[in-house]
Amino acid sequence: MSLDSIEKQPGGGLFVMKCGGSTLAALPDSFFEDLRELQLSGNQPVIVHGGGPAISGNLEKLGIESSFVNGLRVTTEEVLDVVEMTLSGSINKAIVRRIQASGGQALGLSGVDGNLIMARPVANHNEVGLVGEVTGVQAEIVTGILAMGYIPVIAPVGVDSEGQRYNINADTAAGAVASYIGSPSMIVVTDVPGIMHTVDGEKVVLPSVTVAQIEELIAGGEIYGGMIPKVRAAMDCIQGKVSEVIIVDGKEPRVLSRVLGGEALGTRIVR
Numbered sequence: 001m002s003l004d005s006i007e008k009q010p011g012g013g014l015f016v017m018k019c020g021g022s023t024l025a026a027l028p029d030s031f032f033e034d035l036r037e038l039q040l041s042g043n044q045p046v047i048v049h050g051g052g053p054a055i056s057g058n059l060e061k062l063g064i065e066s067s068f069v070n071g072l073r074v075t076t077e078e079v080l081d082v083v084e085m086t087l088s089g090s091i092n093k094a095i096v097r098r099i100q101a102s103g104g105q106a107l108g109l110s111g112v113d114g115n116l117i118m119a120r121p122v123a124n125h126n127e128v129g130l131v132g133e134v135t136g137v138q139a140e141i142v143t144g145i146l147a148m149g150y151i152p153v154i155a156p157v158g159v160d161s162e163g164q165r166y167n168i169n170a171d172t173a174a175g176a177v178a179s180y181i182g183s184p185s186m187i188v189v190t191d192v193p194g195i196m197h198t199v200d201g202e203k204v205v206l207p208s209v210t211v212a213q214i215e216e217l218i219a220g221g222e223i224y225g226g227m228i229p230k231v232r233a234a235m236d237c238i239q240g241k242v243s244e245v246i247i248v249d250g251k252e253p254r255v256l257s258r259v260l261g262g263e264a265l266g267t268r269i270v271r
């Protein structure tokens, strides 16, 4: 199936959803039932997932120290073993099992499989080690899985032509997948109701924000920590066919179908 024919499917077509590790365990069964209904009505969901808290938990159990620089995990080969076993193993398979339990069809893989996500070291690799930035995504693997009627569930581990693995931030990987497959939208499912900012001393959700406004929010300290890779990934991918990135809380009932239906939920990042 070509990308064009996927986009012409009734029911809204192609979308990329990034599920954060902050929210995965808390996602209710109804979230996966909603996903199944979207798939049945002709949508083509593609999932890229994180798992930061689970990686940290496993590293701690194994007595391996780890730290973050600007939201990126400092990654040695030893850390990367744990990253890969957690993301490509337990987390990826847990998501696949939950989709299957709701009656959906899913196929899990990481960016290593079929060279799906090609990567190279990030610019500050001297500080963070084996962290990758995406140099290419084999879009036809994603479209092929969709054409078989399965939801691709992708773990953000990348690989280079020498076979070296890289740890890739899941928001970054999701944005790259959205760009390369030409998804009109990317939905970032996390543990907060959207991008919050302070108005009259109270934290409120920004319903919509432009790329230019994001820079001001980062500079002013309103956007920090784990929200930074999300907005940076959004800014990088909102071009070409990707016209919006929506940040929502996974605990919101039927969040995916409501957002795709145009309801004003969460924060929409637009050009």
Ligand SMILES: Nc1ncnc2c1ncn2[C@@H]1O[C@H](COP(=O)(O)OP(=O)(O)O)[C@@H](O)[C@H]1O
Pocket: 019, 020, 021, 022, 023, 050, 052, 189, 190, 191, 192, 194, 195, 196, 197, 222, 223, 224, 225, 226, 227, 228
């Ligand atoms: N302006 C903001 N609005 C909402 N959350 C923010 C903001 N700035 C920083 N954050 C933080 O970003 C977190 C989400 O990022 P993260 O924990 O990495 O989630 P995930 O695992 O879903 O990727 C929120 O829980 C919150 O602590």
Ligand SMILES: CC(=O)N[C@@H](CCC(=O)OP(=O)(O)O)C(=O)O
Pocket: 019, 020, 021, 022, 049, 050, 051, 052, 053, 055, 071, 072, 073, 083, 131, 132, 156, 167, 168, 169, 170, 171, 226
């Ligand atoms: C380079 C880097 O930091 N990689 C992340 C990959 C997982 C991730 O991004 O998970 P969340 O979406 O739950 O944060 C990490 O090692 O934690």
